[in-house]
Amino acid sequence: MKLHQKIILVTGGNSGIGRGIALRAAAEGARVAITGRDPDKGQRVTAELEALGTPTLFIAADLGHEAEAAGVITEVIKHFGGLDIVINNAGAGTRRAPVEAADGPAARLHKLMHANLHAAYHVSAFALPALKARGGGSIVNISSTAAMHGTWGNYGITKAAVEALTRSLAVQGAPFGIRANGISPGWIETDVTQGHPTVDRAASLFSRMGTPDEIARAALFLASDEASFVTGQTLIVDGGMTITDYPSQPWLDAVGAWKLFPDLP
Numbered sequence: 001m002k003l004h005q006k007i008i009l010v011t012g013g014n015s016g017i018g019r020g021i022a023l024r025a026a027a028e029g030a031r032v033a034i035t036g037r038d039p040d041k042g043q044r045v046t047a048e049l050e051a052l053g054t055p056t057l058f059i060a061a062d063l064g065h066e067a068e069a070a071g072v073i074t075e076v077i078k079h080f081g082g083l084d085i086v087i088n089n090a091g092a093g094t095r096r097a098p099v100e101a102a103d104g105p106a107a108r109l110h111k112l113m114h115a116n117l118h119a120a121y122h123v124s125a126f127a128l129p130a131l132k133a134r135g136g137g138s139i140v141n142i143s144s145t146a147a148m149h150g151t152w153g154n155y156g157i158t159k160a161a162v163e164a165l166t167r168s169l170a171v172q173g174a175p176f177g178i179r180a181n182g183i184s185p186g187w188i189e190t191d192v193t194q195g196h197p198t199v200d201r202a203a204s205l206f207s208r209m210g211t212p213d214e215i216a217r218a219a220l221f222l223a224s225d226e227a228s229f230v231t232g233q234t235l236i237v238d239g240g241m242t243i244t245d246y247p248s249q250p251w252l253d254a255v256g257a258w259k260l261f262p263d264l265p
């Protein structure tokens with residue numbers, strides 16, 4: 001088991017991708033702390049983890065507030081005696097941090113910065129000394145392919161900042177054996193994307209969205225010792241969406257120009 005006895009904190013572990021990462025970390029032998037703002041969802045995922053025999057801690061917190069992020073790290077150390085891995089997954093897009101018509105430009109940016117950049121920044125700031133005290137550790141920040149697309153406005157801006165945070169954490173952590181990496185998911189099946197009018201084919205080269213567990217496996221590879229020489233990187237896990245020029249597909253299909261090997265269908 002890749003994470004045997006490791007102590008992992010998964011922010012936003014009470015929901016969606018974070019829940020998937022927490023469950024996979026449990027399967028890999030970790031002790032798991034999760035956070036979220038909604039305690040009911042937190043208790044539900046805690047019960048799932050405990051049913052697997054995993055030592056589990058849920059902490060309710062809004063990590064966009066510095067003091068609450070500090071409190072989470074204190075609580076994890078008090079409960080488990082240390083911290084080895086941090087997955088900064090908590091975050092929100094415009095469905096979870098809706099923009100009101102009356103919101104001015106600052107409010108629109110702040111809502112998403114609060115959930116995406118500020119949460120990851122605060123948690124990392126208080127986690128670094130804890131990881132250093134263990135002689136090393138690993139941070140994985142969950143970004144989004146929206147960081148590459150101008151169609152996502154403030155959400156994309158905040159996720160680009162998360163990727164810059166990853167690189168800065170990698171430089172600052174390296175002397176202490178701390179690695180920092182990121183995952184940039186494409187379209188993933190969670191409550192947030194449910195019912196979205198996305199054409200399945202366009203979600204990925206595999207004509208479907210990804211699953212939280214597919215993000216979890218990639219994130220926990222980066223978090224584990226298997227990635228011991230990987231730091232400062234953000235891995236795109238999107239089923240090939242971002243390498244694809246979907247509007248060109250009908251035309252390329254018609255002329256067959258994209259096919260390297262015509263014998264293959």
Ligand SMILES: NC(=O)c1ccc[n+]([C@@H]2O[C@H](COP(=O)([O-])OP(=O)(O)OC[C@H]3O[C@@H](n4cnc5c(N)ncnc54)[C@H](OP(=O)(O)O)[C@@H]3O)[C@@H](O)[C@H]2O)c1
Nearest residue numbers: 012015016017036037038062063090091115144185188190
């Ligand atoms: N689903 C996708 O297609 C997709 C694609 C690319 C990137 N992502 C990223 O993946 C991460 C997880 O997304 P998801 O789809 O799993 O969404 P989700 O189900 O809405 O989960 C988001 C989690 O973040 C927590 N959260 C939000 N704002 C917070 C704050 N200010 N402080 C503390 N916790 C906060 C939520 O807590 P509560 O539920 O308790 O409020 C929830 O646990 C996010 O960073 C998202 O941007 C998702």
